[in-house]
Amino acid sequence: MTHLDHTRLLASGSTGSAVTELVVPALLLRAPEASWSQLVHVYVPSGPTVAFSGRDLRSPGIAAATAVAHAAGFATVVRSPGGRMVAYDSGAVVIDHLDRTTGIEHAGSATFAANAESHVRVLRDLGDLDARVGEVNGEYCPGEYSINVGGVAKVVGSAQRVTATGSLFxxxxxxxxxxxxxxxxxxxxxxxxxxxxxSSIAGVADHSPGLTADVVAAAFVADYRERLGMVDGKVPAEVVAHASVANGVSPFHVDDWTRAHPAPTV
Incomplete structure (x- = not known):
């Protein structure tokens, strides 16, 4: 790896199809070199997506689950981070935080806790939301550091992947x-x-009518810019172009493709 630039880049906007959106951060994570130390990408997804995890693939029901998603018009992708299945469309906001300064020794609950607390503060500032950190009974993709409203319905979930070249949250x-x-x-x-x-499935707009994905995305962009001192930038165009040709059997497996098609220098 070359000398690491300490630039912290903040990008926004979708990079393309559901597959491209999930391949891009996996490529950035595995790239052997980078001109930035951290890159945060905040975007409203381009279309309906079911993002499976490697854990979901071990379920005997994965073929049926994929068929159900396809019948509903959702792209099916096996994402790089862990956790369990999550589904979303353009009513959601996705945040990918890549950090080249962290490795395996930094993985764990502390990262989840710090991000959850920061995200809760953003949601509380957006409206009269009783946003809390913690898993609610019966939620999808359950996690100790999910974010819920009123201790009843989940509205935010996170997953992490750590490699020798950094972390993706x-x-x-x-x-x-x-x-x-x-x-x-x-x-x-x-x-x-x-x-x-x-009844554990909900969005923040269910509790604060009037909020839109664009408004929420803008709030998170502003928070990352101020809190981490990030500078506005773009996801490297060469990586987006590289990811845009990704294709394969469904559900498309991000890690398999990125290992076979490594990214250019970023």
Whole structure:
């Protein structure tokens, strides 16, 4: 690895299709060189996506779950970070935080806790939201550091991937949960054999009407800019171009493709 630039870049806007959006951070994570120390990408997804994890692939119901998602019009992708399945569309906000200064020794609950507390503060500032850190009973993709509203419904979930070249901390903020997203979370969870309390599915707009994905995305961009002293930039165009040709069988496996098609220098 070359000398690491301490630039912290903040980018926004979708990079393309559901596959491209999930391949880009995986490529950036594995790139052997980078001209930045941290890169945060905040975007509203381009279309309906079911993002599986490696853990989901071990379920005997994965074929049925993939078929259910396809029938509902969702792209199916196996993302790089862990956790369990999450579904979203353009009513959500995704935040990918890449950090070249951290490694395996920094992985763990402290990273989840710090990010959750920061994200809770952003949501509370957006409106009259009783946002809290903690898992609620029967939530999808359960996690100790999920963010809920009122201790009843989950609105934010995060997952992490750490490699020898850094870490990727990915967060999905459900702003407006459409009927199709709700239905696919329910049906895919059933196919995978996961317990789910259906009333635990919600978006922040259910509790603070008027909030939109664009408004929430802008709030997170402003927070990262101020809190981490980030400078506005762009996701490297050569990486986006490289990711845009990614294709394969469904569900598309991000890690398999990125290992076979390494990214250019970023």
């Amino acid at each position: 990915s967060t999905v903020v459900q702003v407006s949960v459409s009927p199709r997203v709700r239905a696919v979370i329910e049906d895919v969870s059933d196919a995978l054999g996961y317990d789910l309390r259906r």
